[in-house]
């Protein structure tokens with residue numbers, strides 16, 4: 186299963202290229218100002234990887250991020266509670282900074298209490314690690330409101346430290362913040378095109394796919410917000426929205442994100458794994474033109490061979 190550095194053609198198409206992770210850490214820190222990483226989530230196709238691959242990816246990020254990254258949080262959600270616990274324990278062993286879990290999405294928890302019980306069992310496998318609930322109802326189909334879930338959650342899960350909220354329901358998000366003011370929870374927003382609205386609601390941070398290549402722009406928005414320069418912050422958000430709106434119309438998902446990451450960083454992300462399909466050349470060309478027209482990408486930013494890798 187470990188095809189690391191064997192260099193066969195099929196490996197690069199089908200297997201994880203662990204060797205670029207170290208390079209990618211440097212890229213994110215230096216070029217994008219991103220120092221916190223969420224590993225094996227949606228963009229990382231965590232649920233399409235084997236348990237052994239997930240362990241290896243997590244290890245590589247923690248090892249290569251040492252003394253460079255502030256926090257590496259590992260997503261350990263799985264359909265099998267046992268696998269999730271194994272991954273949680275592994276995250277603790279390798280020195281990750283936290284774990285996050287999505288709701289199981291095949292046989293689903295139908296009530297808040299059942300979901301809490303599942304999460305509690307995973308959290309207990311890594312009792313020293315901060316625990317985050319990853320709320321992404323559009324993908325899991327589990328629509329239990331985050332605000333309800335958070336009510337009294339620390340009594341059940343003492344390591345609970347926050348929420349990664351990947352949904353557009355700002356009523357739910359706002360109420361998560363409003364009802365937990367006494368706690369020091371992290372409220373991490375996951376819909377990049379709406380981040381400014383979530384900041385107004387009290388988001389304490391963000392986790393998202395576009396920060397791989399729009400990290401610098403988003404940091405400028407965060408700084409403007411911090412300085413209370415709302416009109417400048419809104420300018421940045423609208424700029425980001427123009428790009429996301431453009432690619433959404435072309436069909437935007439994890440595969441397309443990977444193609445853009447390759448294009449902008451020059452580091453080959455490889456194709457996605459089935460059932461995802463590689464982004465088309467037309468998509469990548471259009472996205473590139475849009476990035477340039479929005480001044481998100483200059484010719485100088487394009488690294489040699491970047492188009493090669495995504496073609």
Ligand SMILES: CC(=O)N[C@@H]([C@@H](O)[C@H](O)[C@H](O)CO)[C@@H](O)CC(=O)C(=O)O
Nearest residue numbers: 226227228351375376377378392393394
């Ligand atoms: C459904 C989805 O992929 N959502 C993204 C967003 O960053 C999303 O790509 C972005 O807001 C553009 O719509 C993140 O919430 C997912 C994420 O952070 C992850 O990779 O775990």
